Amino acid sequence: QVQLQESGPGLVKPSQTLSLTCTVxxxxxxxDGYYWSWIRQHPVKGLEWIGYIFYSGSTDYNPSLxxxxxxxxxxxxxxxxxxxxxxxxxxxxxxxxxxxGGRTDPWGQGTLVTVSS
Amino acid sequence: xxxxxxxxSSLSASVGDRVTITxxxxxSIDNYLNWYQQKPGKAPKLLIYAASTxxxxxxxxxxxxxxxxxxxxxxxSLQPEDFxxxxxxxxxxxxxxxxxxxxxxxxx
Numbered sequence: 568q569v570q571l572q573e574s575g576p577g578l579v580k581p582s583q584t585l586s587l588t589c590t591v592x593x594x595x596x597x598x599d600g601y602y603w604s605w606i607r608q609h610p611v612k613g614l615e616w617i618g619y620i621f622y623s624g625s626t627d628y629n630p631s632l633x634x635x636x637x638x639x640x641x642x643x644x645x646x647x648x649x650x651x652x653x654x655x656x657x658x659x660x661x662x663x664x665x666x667x668g669g670r671t672d673p674w675g676q677g678t679l680v681t682v683s684s
Numbered sequence: 685x686x687x688x689x690x691x692x693s694s695l696s697a698s699v700g701d702r703v704t705i706t707x708x709x710x711x712s713i714d715n716y717l718n719w720y721q722q723k724p725g726k727a728p729k730l731l732i733y734a735a736s737t738x739x740x741x742x743x744x745x746x747x748x749x750x751x752x753x754x755x756x757x758x759x760x761s762l763q764p765e766d767f768x769x770x771x772x773x774x775x776x777x778x779x780x781x782x783x784x785x786x787x788x789x790x791x792x
Contacts, residue, residue, distance in 0.1 A: 614728070614771060614783040629780040630685075663727055669775055670718045672739070674727035 569594040571664050571675035579658075579682050585651040589664030589675060596645045597622040602667040605638065605649045607660040608677070615660075619667050620647050654682045686710050686774050690784035696792040703759040705787045707772035712752045716776035719748055719757045722786075723768045731770075732757065759789075767791055 575587035589603070596603060602619040609615065618628035620638040628636045632651070640647040651658060659682045665674040687710035697703050707717065715735035720728035730739045732748040735755060745760040759766055772784040 613785050614773075616779060616781045616783070619779070627779050631780075665727075669716075670730055670733035670739075671720075671728075671773065671775075671781075672730035672733075674729075677727050 569666060569673055571666065571673060573662060573664050573675045573678040575678065575680070577679060577681060579654055579680060580684050581655055581682055582653055585649070585654050585658060585662075585680055585682070587649045587662055587664075587678065587680070589647050589649075591645045591647075591666075596640065596647065597642055600668055603640070603647045604665045604667045604671060606663045606665060606671070606674075607658075608663065609660045617649065617651075617662075656682050658682050685780055686713060686776065686782055688772055688774055688782050688784040690770075690772055690787050692787060693785065694788040694790065696790055697762050698792045699762055699764060701762045701792075703762055703766075703789060705757045705770055705772075705789075707750075707755045707757070707784050709753045709755075709774055709776075713774045713776035715751050716774055717748075717750065717755050718773045718775060719746075720771045720773065721766075721768045722771065728771060762789070 570592045572590050579585045604619040605617040620626045635652045637650045661677040661679050663674050663677045665671045689708045717735045719732040722728040731742050736748050748757045769786045769788045771786050775781045
């Protein structure tokens with residue numbers, strides 16, 4: 568079955584760009600009908616949907632983060648990526664990648680990203 | 685954004701109890717409502733989608749209902765592995781798709 572795995576730095580300095588990659592295995596990222604999402608979980612604020620990307624490159628982002636978010640996809644590697652610029656301590660969270668098809672499933676295991684100098 | 689409000693925020697229950705969690709949307713979302721279970725240190729796991737459809741592999745003691753703005757998740761006979769936090773999520777129309785704040789079910 569499809570599995571997802573996040574990778575990237577666990578520590579990012581304030582004002583820098585957070586970059587994470589999600590590797591999809593057990594299925595093709597070009598499978599029509601699915602989008603590929605990023606979701607984060609703050610210790611206090613809960614789960615927040617960041618945005619998604621389709622294999623064609625079309626995207627949709629949460630308006631609350633839109634000015635700082637970009638996503639990209641590499642179909643040759645079956646990967647998609649998240650870039651969040653100008654990070655602050657408020658961006659410290661566990662970041663998940665996931666597949667979207669009317670519901671979010673499956674999810675990656677998540678990766679903790681801490682923003683600190 | 686559509687706001688999702690769960691109640692209660694937490695509850696204590698015993699093995700074998702029947703547990704009900706409610707989720708209310710700030711506007712009608714038809715049946716575009718999903719439920720997830722999350723255990724400490726793990727990613728959320730899909731339990732139910734489209735308000736009442738059980739995800740493959742999920743035990744039948746889990747059930748859910750609702751449409752419009754009001755939804756419920758019921759665990760018929762709570763098992764030790766069911767102690768976790770449960771989230772609802774709306775996937776209605778265009779994003780952002782929002783989550784409830786969660787309901788933590790712990791042992792009485």
